[in-house]
Every structure is written in structure tokens, then in C-alpha cells.
Amino acid sequence: MKKSLLKPLTFCFIILICVISLARISMPQTHEETSNAKANQTVVKKTAASFRPYQDPSDLRRPYNWRKPSERKPYPKIKRLENDITIRVSLKGNRVYILRNNRRVYTMLASGGLFKKGKSLTPTGTFKIQDNRGESFYNPNLNEGANNWTSWDKNDVYLFHSVPTKDNGQYNLKEAKKLGKQQGSHGCVRLSVPDSQWIMKNIKSGTKVIVKNN
Structure with missing residues (x-):
């Protein structure tokens, strides 16, 4: 008799446990439980480095110094008739890259246009170095100037x-x-003093300039 009752009781006990478990799962979380769950979630925040198409070279000057060349090695030598040079700008990465045959040969520290409503004041796309360049300028409307400027916009609005x-x-x-x-800029691409001077003196007109957010 005891054996005959044991099996039904065991079965009922198992059913009861399952019902309780399902009820706990279906119950809405309390505010505290929801807060704890959110706190345990890993939030991945992208840094400027995550937007750069190239990893910083080991000889990049640290700490950053706007008075000196960005890298400790010499600037690349550009031949007079060389036409395989491209300048690549990473706005969110705060870098400018000198490419030869699409291979990076030099990395420059940079600061492009401020981002407003998710869009940079520096236009993105493909451009060309223009003929206009000079040692200095001053814009009274912005109460700001700069040295060693090189235009990469046909209207000479945007400069290195x-x-x-x-x-x-x-x-x-x-x-x-x-x-x-x-x-930090209003649209131009800022460089260190020596880097801007090197571009002004060595990069010829017609050189391709590619500007991207990353």
C-alpha cells in the first residue's frame, strides 16, 4: 500500500516544483532586479583609437607635441614627379596618414572639425590638393589664424x-x-607645426585627399 502511494506522491511533488519554477520565471522583475541586470551588462564605449584605420606606429611621439614632427623618424622623401601619394584623414581618429601606393609611410597627429549633431564640420569625401598655399593667414570673422596652410578644397575653404x-x-x-x-576646428584639419610645414612644402597640387570619419 505504501509503495502504491509513493509513486503518485513523488509525481505530484515533481509537478509542483515545475509549476513553482515556471511561475518564478514568468513573474515580472522588480525595479531592483532590473537595475542589477542593467548594471551587470558590459557597456563598450568606443575610443578614438577604435576609429583609426591604422594602428599608431611605435615611434609616434609621446607625449603628443604640437611643436615637433608626429613621428621620431624622418619624413618620407617625395620625388618631384611622384604621383602615387595619397593623404588619408581620419576625423574621429584624430590622425592624418601619408600613403604611398596605399601603404602608410607616415602618421600625423591631427584635429579636424567639431562634430555637431553627429556630423563633422569637416566635409568627408575625396578631394585634391590645390595650388594655393602659404606661410600664414588670419580670419577676423573667427578671430583665429594659423601657419603653413595648404588648400585641399577648390574654394580654398578647407585647409591643412x-x-x-x-x-x-x-x-x-x-x-x-x-x-x-x-x-576642435571649424572645418580645417590641424596639424603640428612641422607636419603642416612639410605638407605645404612637399605635397604637390593634384594629390588625392581622402577624408573619412574613421
């Missing part, structure tokens, strides 16, 4: 140039410290 200068010609140290770390 040094970190910005004030109305007295002195470098704006607050803005200069952004180089290689964050965006």
Missing part, C-alpha cells in the same frame, strides 16, 4: 594647417593641446 594662432600671431595653447586627442 598648423594648430591655430591668436590675433597677435601667438599659438593658442588651449587649442594646441587638443592635437591628436580631439576635434
Whole structure:
């Protein structure tokens, strides 16, 4: 008799456990449980490095120095009739790359246009280095200037140039410290003083310029 009752009782007990388990699963989470679940989720925040198409070279100058070349090695030598050079700009990565036959030969610290509503003040796309270039300029509307400028826009609105200068010609140290770390310009691409001078003197007109967010 005991054996005959044992099996039904065991079966009922198992059914009861299953019902309780299902009820717990179907119950809505409390606010505390929901908060704990969210807290345990891993949030991956992208850094500037994650947007760069190339890993920084080992000889990139650290700490960053806007007064010196970005890399410790010499600049690449550009032949007078060479036509396989491309300049690649990574706006979110804060870098400019000198490419030869699509292979990187030099990395420069940079700061492009500020991002407003998810879009940079620097236009993206494919452009060309223009004939216009010079040692310095000053824009009274922006109360800002720069040295060693090279146009890559047919209307000469967008330029490669040094970190910005004030109305007295002195470098704006607050803005200069952004180089290689964050965006800060009104649309031009800022470079270190020597890097901007090298581009002005060595990159010929017609050189392709590719500007991307990454």
C-alpha cells in the first residue's frame, strides 16, 4: 500500500516544483532586479583609437607635441614627379596618414572639425590638393589664424594647417593641446607645426585627399 502511494506522491511533488519554477520565471522583475541586470551588462564605449584605420606606429611621439614632427623618424622623401601619394584623414581618429601606393609611410597627429549633431564640420569625401598655399593667414570673422596652410578644397575653404594662432600671431595653447586627442576646428584639419610645414612644402597640387570619419 505504501509503495502504491509513493509513486503518485513523488509525481505530484515533481509537478509542483515545475509549476513553482515556471511561475518564478514568468513573474515580472522588480525595479531592483532590473537595475542589477542593467548594471551587470558590459557597456563598450568606443575610443578614438577604435576609429583609426591604422594602428599608431611605435615611434609616434609621446607625449603628443604640437611643436615637433608626429613621428621620431624622418619624413618620407617625395620625388618631384611622384604621383602615387595619397593623404588619408581620419576625423574621429584624430590622425592624418601619408600613403604611398596605399601603404602608410607616415602618421600625423591631427584635429579636424567639431562634430555637431553627429556630423563633422569637416566635409568627408575625396578631394585634391590645390595650388594655393602659404606661410600664414588670419580670419577676423573667427578671430583665429594659423601657419603653413595648404588648400585641399577648390574654394580654398578647407585647409591643412598648423594648430591655430591668436590675433597677435601667438599659438593658442588651449587649442594646441587638443592635437591628436580631439576635434576642435571649424572645418580645417590641424596639424603640428612641422607636419603642416612639410605638407605645404612637399605635397604637390593634384594629390588625392581622402577624408573619412574613421
